[in-house]
Amino acid sequence: MASIGIIGTAYPFRGGLAAYNERLARAFQQAKIDQTLPSSDSDITAHEVVIYTFTVQYPAFLFPGKTQYVDAPPPEDLKIVRCIHSLNPINWIHVGLMLSRRRLDVVVVKYWLPFMSPCLGTILRLIRRNRHTRIICILDNVTPHEHHLLDGLLTRYFLKPVDAFIAMSEQVLHDLRRFTQKPARLVPHPVYDVYGAPVDKGTACKHLGLDPQKRYALFFGFIRAYKGLDLLLRAFASPAMGQLSDVHLLVAGEFYESPEPYLALIQELKLQERIILHTHFIPDDEVKYYFCAADVVIQPYRSATQSGITQIAYHFEKPMIVTRVGGLPEMVLDERTGFICEPDPAAIANAIVRFFTGDQTAFIRFLQIEKKRFSWEYLCEQILQLAHLSPFVVQR
Structure with missing residues (x-):
């Protein structure tokens, strides 16, 4: 069984990022284990998955919508730990060291906004110190839709501790190659099947x-x-x-x-x-x-x-x-x-x-x-293959 941590938005936060991370966690939990990690056991049929999400995601004055939170009970089938404060560097160090000690096999993290680079980039650097955990990034964007002066610097800071990447479009893969030649695969965004069955x-x-x-x-x-x-x-x-x-x-x-x-x-x-x-x-x-x-x-x-x-x-x-x-x-x-x-x-x-x-x-x-x-199972397979194939070199 592989131990997998997903770092990013999840319950009680709302929106597409939360839906994506929660659906990915379920896909890992339901996936048959292939021999994609050195420690894989073909007799085991589930991965251990924890989502590490935010206590504070965006400060209220930076969030353009009315609320960041859902008005619904927590999902009973997922383990979600709220521990990341996006604006507190002391917290980043605490979380990074905590996750480093846990020696997860794989950490999956989404990149969607340079604002998150200092927080997530610092946590990932500390996780790498255990020389065991492989870090795989799923890229929503490399270049944001609304450009700012520090975007390139912040993006580089985030990308450096990542071992390998999933790009969901050719455009994103092309943008990534302006920053790094690390392993990357093109895997289309899976079908969002979390919204229930169709009605007439x-x-x-x-x-x-x-x-x-x-x-x-x-x-x-x-x-x-x-x-x-x-x-x-x-x-x-x-x-x-x-x-x-x-x-x-x-x-x-x-x-x-x-x-x-x-x-x-x-x-x-x-x-x-x-x-x-x-x-x-x-x-x-x-x-x-x-x-x-x-x-x-x-x-x-x-x-x-x-x-x-x-x-x-x-x-x-x-x-x-x-x-x-x-x-x-x-x-x-x-x-x-x-x-x-x-x-x-x-x-x-x-x-x-x-x-x-x-x-x-x-x-x-x-x-x-x-x-x-566009299957979630295929995405899981590609993430685990990248985790096994990525060269692991400590980058300080």
């Missing part, structure tokens, strides 16, 4: 108070400039959309910046009757209703690496329209699991028209085939 459209629409006779395009997730909601609003105001009067845009997710420019744009474009705003945080048990009410999921991003939204759409077998940026085109098969277009209102509008005037059922077969590529 009528049930979903009734739950959300929507008219099931209308058709819906879904923009899902927190709202920031790089996600291009303004491009999508302008696309809906395009003359080409006049032939789709029964198609409405459902926006589901919390504003992580001022909502005023978006609300003003809706007024300016006279879209009040076509845009449905559910701009609050969507709890996990509500996610299925939004995807099952939708006919298509649209990601009109200006920039991207990869997106968990795509993998939720695969789980619910919903076609997608994504822009040709970052790793998004790697995840969607053009004209098979959706459409790929340029990040431009006219191009987005054209893709929407093509979708709603074409044979929408043809996408389902390809979605069912393609989503089989």
